[in-house]
Amino acid sequence: MRIIPARSDDVSRLLAFREEAAAWLSRLGTDQWRRPYPADKLLETIEAGTVFMVVDGDATAATITLTPEAEPGLWTGQELAEPSLFINKLTVARTHAGANVGGRLLDWAGDRAYQAGAKWLRLDAWTTNEGLQAYYLRQGFEHVRTVVEGAAVNGGPRVSGWLAQRPTRPAEHGFTDETRVPGEAAPLRE
DSSP, X not given: OXXXXXXXXXXXXXXXXXXXXXXXXHHTTOOTTOSOOOHHHHHHHHHTTOEEEEEETTEEEEEEEEESOOOTTSSOHHHHHSOEEEEEEEEEXXXXXXXXXXXXXXXXXXXXXXXXXXXXXXXXXXXXXXXXXXHHHHTTOEEEEEOOOSBOTTSSBOOOOEEEEEEOOOOOOOOEEOSOOTTSOOOOOO
């Protein structure tokens, strides 16, 4: 499997990928991702170079957003002063579930953050999705706190405020990494 940067023409594919994940989550009984994510916000993050996809042949196996920008209102000023990268929208296709693609992608993100000089790999998870929270704890993250005040990026009340972090570190993730090393020019993608 290869990890590549997303491009602007991947927006519709990634939105469909998220809708598939939202339907699966709904079948599990959670309201996570019921509100559609705005295409313009996704395009902004793609153009900023922070959205990545894991591809397996022609199939999209997973996606992750890894950014130096924290969602406003979640982390304290002291926490934001610490070098960190933030994970958003980690999603694994049901076709690749149970193969540790998500764990390997978290290792890739931690390795990338380490290369960028970050101390912490941080995330916010759905406040009511205890299964997801337990997953991140098993992946070595520590719960920091849960924030419920404020508004969500895509409208409505804050619903993703369970905060966790783990130290960055070099890692063997097993992907063929076709992304640029932090600080290098972006590679060309055909």
